[in-house]
Amino acid sequence: MFIGVPKEIKNNENRVALTPAGVVSFLTAGHSVLVEKDAGIGSGFTNDDYAKAGAEIVDSAEQVWTRADMIMKVKEPLSSEYKYFRQGLILFTYLHLAAEPELAEALKDKGVIAVAYETVSVNRTLPLLTPMSEVAGRMAAQIGAQFLQKNNGGLGILLAGVPGVNRGKVTIVGGGIVGTNAAKMAIGLGADVTIIDLSADRLRQLDDIFGNQIKTLMSNPFNIAEAVAEADLLIGAVLIPGAKAPKLISEEMVKSMKPGSVIVDVAIDQGGIVETIDHVTTHDNPTFIKHGVVHYSVANMPGAVPRTSTMALTNVTVPYALQIANKGVFKAISENAALYLGVNVANGEITYEAVAKDLGYNYVTVEKALEKELATL
């Protein structure tokens, strides 16, 4: 199979979907890899590194997209890339389709087989999302601390406080991978941390992990409103896999926050949990102010720390991509339940229920959408 790796084109997206080590893995298994010129530069991998590993370096994105059987990316294709979609092309990347209706339509109309990293699932965990959630969670506390500085438009507080002065308050809504990693960093910075989750079991686990270094609260509108009103830094970290994020933080709640307090909505890639965030921001221009509160809503946070993120991401994606290449996509998804759950679009149908529901499409199972192809196995 020909594997194609285009250069990422989203603002400040410096990650790349395959390292030279990944190229060697594909070549060893008998496949060919096309890498767009300079695709790895942002992550510290030169064209020469890829060529030495055995990849063919090509000059344009068009050549990668048109010659490859499977495209491996990091972020969702942008509209300038939709023209490359074609029937039967395999696309393996983050997609977050519930927040990307035009992309969903383009993939569907062109008959692309789109496997989303973020919905590949094993025993209710999301192995291809986890490493980037670890990165973004850790970054969220660090970024929040930075924007709380007066010179960055914030309240002018130090999360750690100092002897005789209160610590800053961090409220984290969603206690999964992002929430836990944000908490680790916020605790390390010396903040007073509260985590809110909907799952009593998860709150118990968090209590076991962090003990009295955190407070835990059940997610309900009353508790959220109280914890938001007193937060200096609010971190959005909720996920319902595949679905648009629920708007748990209302405009009234944001108005109750102190001027200069900060919101980092990590869940923005699924649409975000904050009512006052009406657009995704970029690393170039990461914040805006509404009701006096600094809002940060960058959807590719790990793109800013690409050397860490590319390694962490490809460690987990390559073994799945190899299965697709070695067995062919139909056999791979029929034999691997985790990959099966990654299929969001196939043969002109939306095959992930939460995405179909949120975007108003008819949900069609993968078996049904690929009935003919699976019958020939």
Ligand SMILES: NC(=O)C1=CN([C@@H]2O[C@H](COP(=O)(O)OP(=O)(O)OC[C@H]3O[C@@H](n4cnc5c(N)ncnc54)[C@H](O)[C@@H]3O)[C@@H](O)[C@H]2O)C=CC1
């Ligand atoms: N902006 C960015 O650059 C990045 C964004 N993300 C996003 O961060 C979000 C969180 O991801 P993970 O932590 O990996 O997910 P996760 O599945 O590990 O955690 C989500 C948590 O939300 C909780 N939850 C669900 N409904 C809730 C509610 N109504 N109230 C409170 N908690 C609720 C769940 O119980 C779970 O503990 C996702 O949207 C993910 O895609 C991840 C990486 C990078």
Ligand SMILES: CC(=O)C(=O)O
């Ligand atoms: C998860 C995701 O969207 C990212 O790492 O950019």
